[in-house]
Amino acid sequence: MTLAVFFGCTFIAFGPALGLFVFTIARDPLRIIILIAGAFFWLVSLLLSSLIWFIAVKASDPRDEPLQKGLLIFGVMFSVLLQEAFRFLYYKLLRKAIEGLVALSEDGCSPISIQQMAYVAGVGFGLMSGAFSMINLLADTLGPGTVGIHGDSQLYFLTSAFMTMVLIFLHTFWGILFFHGCEHRRWWEITAVVVMHLAVSGSTFCNPLYVGSLVPSYLLMATAAAWAYLLSGGSAQNLWRFLLCLRSGPSPQPGS
Amino acid sequence: PLPAWWGLLRGLLLAALAAGSCQGNSVERKIYIPLNKTAPCVRLLNATHQIGCQSSISGDTGVIHVVEKEEDLNWVLADGPHPPYMILLDGNLFNRRVMLQLKGTSRVSGLAVAIAKPSPPQGFSPGLKCPNDGFGVYSKDYGPQFAHCNNTVWNPLGSGLSYEDFDFPIFLLEDANETQVIKQCYQDHNVPRDGSGPEYPLCAMQLFSHMHAVTSTVTCMRRSSLQSTFSINPEVIDLLSQYSIPLSACAFLTPPVHALQIDSHSFFWNIAPGAESAVSSFVTHLAAAEALHKASDVHLLQRNIMFTFFQGETFDYIGSSRMVYDMEKDKFPLRLDNIHSFVEMNQVALRNASVLWMHTDPVSRLNKSVEVQVRILLDILSNSSVGANVTLQEAGYSQPLPPSSFQRFLRARHIPGVVLTDHRTAFQNRYYQSMYDTPENIQMQYPEGLSPEETLEYVTDTAKSLAEVATVVARALYRLAGGANNTSAIQADPKTVSRMLYGFLIKMNNSWFQSIIKPDIKGILGDVPQHYVAVSSPVNTTYLVQYVLANLTGTVVNLTKEECLNPEKTPSSEKELYEYAWVQGSLEPNSTARVPYCVRSTVRLSKALSPAFELRQWGSTEYSTWTESRWKEIRARIFLVASKELEIITLVVGIAILIFSLLTTYFINAKADVLFSIPRDPGAVAY
Numbered sequence: 001m002t003l004a005v006f007f008g009c010t011f012i013a014f015g016p017a018l019g020l021f022v023f024t025i026a027r028d029p030l031r032i033i034i035l036i037a038g039a040f041f042w043l044v045s046l047l048l049s050s051l052i053w054f055i056a057v058k059a060s061d062p063r064d065e066p067l068q069k070g071l072l073i074f075g076v077m078f079s080v081l082l083q084e085a086f087r088f089l090y091y092k093l094l095r096k097a098i099e100g101l102v103a104l105s106e107d108g109c110s111p112i113s114i115q116q117m118a119y120v121a122g123v124g125f126g127l128m129s130g131a132f133s134m135i136n137l138l139a140d141t142l143g144p145g146t147v148g149i150h151g152d153s154q155l156y157f158l159t160s161a162f163m164t165m166v167l168i169f170l171h172t173f174w175g176i177l178f179f180h181g182c183e184h185r186r187w188w189e190i191t192a193v194v195v196m197h198l199a200v201s202g203s204t205f206c207n208p209l210y211v212g213s214l215v216p217s218y219l220l221m222a223t224a225a226a227w228a229y230l231l232s233g234g235s236a237q238n239l240w241r242f243l244l245c246l247r248s249g250p251s252p253q254p255g256s
Numbered sequence: 257p258l259p260a261w262w263g264l265l266r267g268l269l270l271a272a273l274a275a276g277s278c279q280g281n282s283v284e285r286k287i288y289i290p291l292n293k294t295a296p297c298v299r300l301l302n303a304t305h306q307i308g309c310q311s312s313i314s315g316d317t318g319v320i321h322v323v324e325k326e327e328d329l330n331w332v333l334a335d336g337p338h339p340p341y342m343i344l345l346d347g348n349l350f351n352r353r354v355m356l357q358l359k360g361t362s363r364v365s366g367l368a369v370a371i372a373k374p375s376p377p378q379g380f381s382p383g384l385k386c387p388n389d390g391f392g393v394y395s396k397d398y399g400p401q402f403a404h405c406n407n408t409v410w411n412p413l414g415s416g417l418s419y420e421d422f423d424f425p426i427f428l429l430e431d432a433n434e435t436q437v438i439k440q441c442y443q444d445h446n447v448p449r450d451g452s453g454p455e456y457p458l459c460a461m462q463l464f465s466h467m468h469a470v471t472s473t474v475t476c477m478r479r480s481s482l483q484s485t486f487s488i489n490p491e492v493i494d495l496l497s498q499y500s501i502p503l504s505a506c507a508f509l510t511p512p513v514h515a516l517q518i519d520s521h522s523f524f525w526n527i528a529p530g531a532e533s534a535v536s537s538f539v540t541h542l543a544a545a546e547a548l549h550k551a552s553d554v555h556l557l558q559r560n561i562m563f564t565f566f567q568g569e570t571f572d573y574i575g576s577s578r579m580v581y582d583m584e585k586d587k588f589p590l591r592l593d594n595i596h597s598f599v600e601m602n603q604v605a606l607r608n609a610s611v612l613w614m615h616t617d618p619v620s621r622l623n624k625s626v627e628v629q630v631r632i633l634l635d636i637l638s639n640s641s642v643g644a645n646v647t648l649q650e651a652g653y654s655q656p657l658p659p660s661s662f663q664r665f666l667r668a669r670h671i672p673g674v675v676l677t678d679h680r681t682a683f684q685n686r687y688y689q690s691m692y693d694t695p696e697n698i699q700m701q702y703p704e705g706l707s708p709e710e711t712l713e714y715v716t717d718t719a720k721s722l723a724e725v726a727t728v729v730a731r732a733l734y735r736l737a738g739g740a741n742n743t744s745a746i747q748a749d750p751k752t753v754s755r756m757l758y759g760f761l762i763k764m765n766n767s768w769f770q771s772i773i774k775p776d777i778k779g780i781l782g783d784v785p786q787h788y789v790a791v792s793s794p795v796n797t798t799y800l801v802q803y804v805l806a807n808l809t810g811t812v813v814n815l816t817k818e819e820c821l822n823p824e825k826t827p828s829s830e831k832e833l834y835e836y837a838w839v840q841g842s843l844e845p846n847s848t849a850r851v852p853y854c855v856r857s858t859v860r861l862s863k864a865l866s867p868a869f870e871l872r873q874w875g876s877t878e879y880s881t882w883t884e885s886r887w888k889e890i891r892a893r894i895f896l897v898a899s900k901e902l903e904i905i906t907l908v909v910g911i912a913i914l915i916f917s918l919l920t921t922y923f924i925n926a927k928a929d930v931l932f933s934i935p936r937d938p939g940a941v942a943y
Contacts, residue, residue, distance in 0.1 A: 004903040011910030018914070019921035137283055144317045145287040145895025148457050149441060152286055154898060158906060165913075233932040242930045 006141040009157050013134045013164035017127055020172070024119075030112055031120045038090060038124025038175075045086035046132065049079035073205065080197045083125070087175070088190075090121055091182045114183060115176070115232060122175020126168035134164045152208060159210045166217045170200060173224035180231045196220055291438075291892040293431035294368075295524040297422070299467035299885040301476055302572070303868075303875045306469070307418065308885075311366065311425035315464040318342030318365035320894065322442050323349060333361055337453045340365035342461040344429075344438055347372025350380070352415035359422055366463045367426045368892070370435040371691060379686030382417035382523045385409050387689075391572040391880060392663035394656055399619040402656035408681045410658055411688050418523045418689065425463040427892055428524040428691065438894055445896065456899035463892045469885035474874040476883060522691040528788040529694045531761055532685040535787065536605035536698055536722060538565055538801060539756045543726035543748040546808035548733060551746050558738030559596055563809075565801055566661050567864050570689065572880035575864040576661035580668050581879070588862070592665070597633050597736055598673030600662045604725050605698040605718060606684035612641075612725060613680045615651045615658055620670040629672035633736070637674065640731035640743065644724050651680055676729070695761045712758050712766050719754035726753065756804060760785050760797070769800060771842035772807040775852070778840065802859050806837055810857025820854035835859055 025031045053075035060067055094117045101110040137160050147156035174193045181189030200220055206212030229239075299308035318340045321332050326349065332341045340363050345354070350369050358364045386405035394403040401407060429435045441459040448454050469476040522528050529535075545563045548554055568574025582588035604612065614634055621627045634650060641648045657663055660675045678684050687693040700718045702711050726748035734743055759769050765781040773781070780796040787797045813836075819826050820838040834856045841851040868879040875881070924931060 002903060004907040005898075008903075008906030008908070008910035011914040012906075015910065015914035016917035016921070019917040022918070023921045023925045136281060140281070140283045140287060143287065143895075144460070144462060144897060145893075146457060146898040147283075147286045148896040149289055149459070149894065150286060154457055154896070154902075156286070158909075161910075229931075235933070238931050238933055242927050245927060245930055 002144065003142070005146075005157060006138055009134070009141055009161040010138055012158070012161040013130060014127075014168075016165060017123065017130065017168045020123055021127075025123065028112075031116070034094070034112075034117055034120045035124040035127070037093075038121040039128035041086045041090045042083060042125045042128040045082045046079065046128075049075065049082045052078060076201050076205075077198060080201050081194070084178070084190075084194050084197060087121070087125065087178055088182065091118075091179055094121065094179075114179060118176045118179030119172065119232075120175075121179070122172035123168075125175060126171030129171055130164045130168045133167065134160065153210070155210065156208075159207075159214060162214055163204070163217065166214070166221050167200070169221050170196070170217070170224060173221070173228040176228040176232060177224065196224060288893045288895045289437065289441075291427075291429065291434050291894065293429070293434055294892050295428040295430060295527045296463075296465040296890045297426040297428075297523055298465065298525040298887065298890075299469060300571075301469055301471070301473045301881075301883050301885065303474060303877065303881040304472050305419075305421070306471055307421055308467070309422040309424065309426045309465065310467045311463055311465045313466045315462045315466075316340075316342075316365045316425055317460055317462045317897075319458045319460050319897070320344060320438060320442050320446055322439055325349075326354070329354065329357065332363060333357065336363070338458060339363040342366045342368065342463070344435070344442070344461075345369050348376050350417075352417055355417055355420070355422075359420070364424055366424045366461070368429050368438070368461065368463070369426065370429045370432075373432070375687060375692035375694070375696065379413040380690050380692055381411055381413045381415065381686070381688040383411055383414045383689035384416050384419060385411050385414040387411060387414075387659040388569075388572050388663075390877070391577070392657070392659060393617065393666040394619075394663075399617075399656060402619070407654070407656055408658075410681075410683055412682050413686055414688065425465040426523075427463055427465070428527060430527075441894060456902070457896040459894060460897045461892065461894045465887065465890045467885035467887050469883070472875075473881045473883045476885075477874045522689060522693070524691060525788065527691045528689075528786050529691065529761065530689075530787045531693050531695050531698045531700075532603055532605050533688055533693055535757070535760045536718075537601045537603060539753055539760060540601055540604055540722045540726045540729070540748075541565070542756060542801070542804055542808060543723055543753045544730040544733065545805060546752055547726060547730035547746050547748040549809040551730075551734060551739070553739065553741060554734075557734070559736070561733050561737050562590065563805070565805075567798060568866075568880070568882075569661055571882040572866075573661060573664050574866045574880045574882065576664040577879050578864045578867055579862065580664050581867040581870075582862070584668060592669045592671070595665070595669075595671050597629065598662050598665055598671050599633075599637075599729065599733065599736075600660050600673065600675045601725075601729065602658060602660050602675055602677045603683065603685055604676060604678050605722060607646075607678040607721065607725075608684065609647075610645055610721075611647045611649055611678075612728070613651050613677050614648055615655060615660075615675040615677060616673070617657045617663075617666055618653045618655070620666060620672075621653070623670060626670050626672055630674070633672055633674055636735045637676075637728070637732045640735065641728045643744070644728050645721075646724050646728050648676075648728070649680075655681070676725075695757075700757060700761065708763060708766060711762070712755055712768060713751070715750050715754045716757070719757055720750045722757070723748040723750035723753045752808065759804075760787075760800070764796070764800070767842065769803075770840060771850070772803045772839050772855075773799070774803075774837060775840050798861070802861060803837070803839070806835070806855050806857035806859045807839075810855045810859070813854050813856045815854040817852065817854075833858065 021035075025035055053071065056071050056075070057068070060071060062068065094114065098110045098112075098114060098117070101112070102108060105111060137157060141157055146154060148154045153159075174197065177189055178193045181187065181193070200217050203213040203216045297309040299306055299310055301307075319336075319338045319342065321328070321336065321341045322344045323329055323332065324346045332339075332343060342365055343358070345367055347370055350372075358367065387410060389404055393399070396403060429438075438459075438461070445457060445459040446454050541563060548561065564579070566573075566575030566579070569576060579588065580592070583590060583592045614637060616630050616634070621630055638648050657666075657675055658677055658679075662673045662675055665671055665673070685693065685697070687697050698718050700716050702714055702716065706714060727746065730746050730748060731743040734746055755766075755768050759766055762785075764785045769781055770778065777799060780799055782796065785797070813820075815823075815826065815836070817838055820836050823834075823836045835858065837855050837857070838852060839855055841853050843850055866880040866882070868874065868876040868881045871879075873879070873881075
């Protein structure tokens with residue numbers, strides 16, 4: 001569909017993530033390392049879950065449509081569970097890393113807190129997940145054709161881009177929630193993250209009824225955003241103060 | 257009932273092995289429908305011109321418009337609001353008038369022609385009205401009244417379309433199902449509704465057929481040699497060349513040469529069924545060779561008979577001009593002055609009232625000695641037709657020779673010769689050099705419901721008629737070679753003719769062809785036979801004619817495989833005279849194994865590269881300079897295109913989201929301490 005669509009979809013899907021990366025992660029090399037390691041962990045989880053699904057598909061009869069659909073659903077759910085399991089593993093790894101960083105530091109405290117690690121890990125997961133969702137679609141946007149000759153919706157690329165954006169955000173917020181839950185032994189927070197993830201992935205089976213997948217996902221994202229904000233030390237008061245400050249012009253405060 | 261874990265194990269193994277295999281991009285399959293059964297029109301060049309078609313390097317795209325009658329063209333040429341258009345043209349409208357209209361406009365980005373079934377009743381020939389003009393024997397110095405078809409127009413239906421230069425791609429859609437898919441897509445999306453124009457998304461087609469060569473052979477060879485000198489790029493053109501097959505025997509005294517062409521052409525690449533123009537004549541030729549071979553005293557004849565099959569005759573006589581050149585330069589075992597006489601067969605399947613015409617060259621007959629020899633030749637031919645259902649008639653002094661390989665021999669020396677055809681003036685073939693020159697054109701009909709084996713053995717009327725022609729020719733050749741006995745025993749076998757017609761026109765991959773070829777080239781037996789001369793040589797047709805000729809005129813010798821493949825080791829093999837081939841043999845009954853054997857024959861291949869390339873005269877007007885352009889990929893596909901508005905909206909939304917998110921993140925980051933108030937424990941770092 002030519003360059004316009006290619007750039008449009010890229011910006012929609014990865015614009016916010018780019019903003020997050022440029023302003024909050026890029027300056028600190030430690031955060032970059034955590035980001036990339038997080039992305040790698042997500043990648044390994046995807047590899048394992050896709051291997052399982054691939055074996056299951058090859059071992060079954062390809063002509064049996066309901067079975068294939070069932071296997072796909074099973075594959076997606078299994079992948080979600082595996083991703084969260086790897087998030088937990090990453091949490092464990094980062095916990096160990098903090099001890100190491102404390103040992104290495106001069107003043108006995110870690111240069112980065114677990115909350116910041118949670119946030120960066122979430123962005124890492126989100127970026128890799130978004131990349132895998134979107135890259136091969138973007139490659140096809142460069143050709144002259146658009147989706148639709150077999151009856152699919154024309155908005156396929158646009159909705160995929162929006163879905164990717166929401167998924168990146170969701171992974172970020174889930175990272176914060178999950179690590180907080182692991183830190184403070186609040187299992188219901190972890191369960192909530194897993195349930196949310198399953199819900200969002202399950203809603204994509206509503207496609208091409210895009211209302212059925214995008215709307216719930218954005219609602220869940222808003223919920224997760226608010227929750228993560230509250231867990232990170234925010235409050236409605238702070239938010240109000242932030243908006244007020246903005247209206248009266250940005251006062252010189254040092255960035256993080 | 258295998259245990260369940262077996263499926264799992266198999267799946268695991270498959271997964272491990274198939275890890276590298278790609279299933280194809282599923283998003284791409286949502287967007288594009290590839291068109292697989294198409295034939296492109298490619299670019300050919302000669303000394304001064306380029307002909308054929310060209311697409312841009314990344315393919316040409318256009319909105320599809322189906323043109324089934326002339327009025328539909330107005331939408332494309334003037335009215336349609338979404339140019340450029342990709343036209344799906346009905347085969348009956350594929351004529352010169354329409355094509356020149358399309359050539360002149362910039363609103364057409366490409367053309368797909370749906371082959372017309374049945375063939376257009378008014379005839380269709382994209383070849384020239386005067387084939388191979390300027391490369392035959394008639395010129396302003398020799399028989400000027402016959403040059404440039406002044407006297408007789410051989411192909412009056414010829415539109416010359418194949419020799420036009422188009423700057424957009426043209427493809428032939430061979431499969432009616434694919435044509436239907438395209439028409440369905442057009443009906444669903446592109447038809448104007450309620451008076452207003454059609455709305456996006458629209459159905460579009462993209463054709464890739466980028467040709468590397470331009471302008472002419474001279475330019476192309478110059479660029480190729482520059483590039484290969486500096487090793488920058490591979491060559492951009494391929495020389496059209498092939499192997500001609502002369503069949504020779506023993507010491508050459510004064511052999512008569514019997515020859516004809518085996519290639520054909522149509523507007524599209526590698527679509528050249530050539531039923532009437534090529535196949536009918538070489539099949540008859542092969543049958544005559546077989547009939548002669550079976551005569552009892554053929555080894556004792558005074559003169560030898562050389563059967564020759566020329567490739568590339570469609571393109572200004574590549575094969576025959578090369579043979580004449582080799583003969584003149586003594587590179588060929590035979591010399592021109594050793595040729596006693598020349599008999600050629602051209603297009604013999606469509607005889608009107610069983611008349612076969614004998615054409616001679618009136619200019620050379622002005623010479624007394626040549627006239628005498630030609631007279632003898634004509635008389636022998638006429639006498640040979642007594643008793644057969646073939647009436648031989650002379651075309652007469654007022655008629656020149658039709659386009660034939662004999663003309664190239666005449667250019668070099670005034671050999672007495674005759675060209676046999678089924679037409680007196682204009683061709684009987686109304687589909688000369690087109691994709692409609694199919695078995696139906698020569699009235700080959702099989703009854704319904706036969707299996708492939710039965711169809712192979714079934715003797716059609718066409719086969720019987722060609723067998724009679726072959727009988728007459730074989731008897732005449734016997735007499736010409738000095739045979740004195742009764743010729744009634746010399747008969748061509750209609751069964752062989754029928755089998756050859758089936759193999760060369762309908763299905764190459766049949767049991768007879770499989771049994772006569774070498775085991776290592778059985779891959780050449782594709783399904784639908786085409787007889788285009790092409791550039792990778794030898795082409796399938798050449799191989800098959802070689803092996804059929806070896807089978808029909810050779811002898812089975814009792815050698816083992818080792819001895820057959822290395823005949824020089826056997827003392828009595830006479831390697832210089834004979835060719836030995838180890839062929840597959842037929843299937844054993846009730847088994848898949850074959851019984852191979854060794855065939856000794858005198859069939860040889862001789863390279864038919866135009867002398868212009870040997871002499872490096874790329875601009876030669878004396879020899880054929882036809883070359884074919886090279887290309888990287890040729891394919892076609894259809895898909896939907898979205899409106900420009902939707903694309904721009906997507907881009908604008910994307911940029912807006914990007915800027916908004918960058919600004920928001922910046923401000924959140926700048927005001928992080930306002931937004932996030934964490935209880936200050938020592939060492940904690942704020943966001």
